[in-house]
Amino acid sequence: xxxxxxxxxxxxxxxxxxxxxxxxxxxxxxxxxxxxxxxxxxxxxxxxxxxxxxxxxxxxxxxxxxxxxxxxxxxxxxxxxxxxxxxxxxxxxxxxxxxxxxxxxxxxxxxxxxxx
Amino acid sequence: xxxxxxxxxxxxxxxxxxxxxxxxxxxxxxxxxxxxxxxxxxxxxxxxxxxxxxxxxxxxxxxxxxxxxxxxxxxxxxxxxxxxxxxxxxxxxxxxxxxxxxxxxxxxxxxx
Numbered sequence: 001x002x003x004x005x006x007x008x009x010x011x012x013x014x015x016x017x018x019x020x021x022x023x024x025x026x027x028x029x030x031x032x033x034x035x036x037x038x039x040x041x042x043x044x045x046x047x048x049x050x051x052x053x054x055x056x057x058x059x060x061x062x063x064x065x066x067x068x069x070x071x072x073x074x075x076x077x078x079x080x081x082x083x084x085x086x087x088x089x090x091x092x093x094x095x096x097x098x099x100x101x102x103x104x105x106x107x108x109x110x111x112x113x114x115x116x
Numbered sequence: 117x118x119x120x121x122x123x124x125x126x127x128x129x130x131x132x133x134x135x136x137x138x139x140x141x142x143x144x145x146x147x148x149x150x151x152x153x154x155x156x157x158x159x160x161x162x163x164x165x166x167x168x169x170x171x172x173x174x175x176x177x178x179x180x181x182x183x184x185x186x187x188x189x190x191x192x193x194x195x196x197x198x199x200x201x202x203x204x205x206x207x208x209x210x211x212x213x214x215x216x217x218x219x220x221x222x223x224x225x226x227x228x
Contacts, residue, residue, distance in 0.1 A: 032215055043222055044217075049216075103161045
């Protein structure tokens with residue numbers, strides 16, 4: 001079974017500063033990895049995903065993430081945060097097996113607060 | 117882009133009553149999902165549905181839960197009877213293939 005750990009429940013950064021949100025996964029096979037953002041009272045919006053190839057993936061709004069297999073990590077980064085980035089960020093893993101099961105397993109989320 | 121619509125956005129219901137949550141998925145999508153999110157916690161998989169059948173359900177998908185998509189209409193989650201612990205936000209998602217989901221905005225269910 002797969003699992004995701006987001007060790008930081010809350011992160012606070014100043015506007016314009018760089019950001020890293022941590023994510024580690026557990027899965028014995030080749031994982032498909034995702035970062036989602038959730039704004040208050042809204043559904044999840046996909047920031048980026050990794051299926052294969054270049055381990056550094058670019059997403060929307062300047063976000064990127066790096067898949068490091070040896071460390072089982074998929075940390076999210078942004079060079080310069082904006083106040084509008086304040087939200088909850090979820091890391092997720094899917095164990096696409098080639099069948100019809102494409103369920104996502106989510107981490108507990110990291111609440112990002114960007115201060116002026 | 118294409119959207120998943122969830123109706124209603126909020127629902128308050130008395131414990132023991134039946135509730136049906138409706139999801140209008142993206143029109144050409146083939147896979148449908150329900151996830152449950154208790155306030156402040158992570159999203160948890162409930163069930164996925166493909167080709168008219170439940171493919172997998174989690175331990176959270178109790179016997180009181182059922183899903184269907186009659187004749188390509190709404191994808192529904194029915195809870196009968198409801199319990200207090202069913203209070204949560206229920207998110208529907210759909211995908212054409214793989215894990216490229218489109219999520220709805222959720223139905224906030226409060227069982228009192």
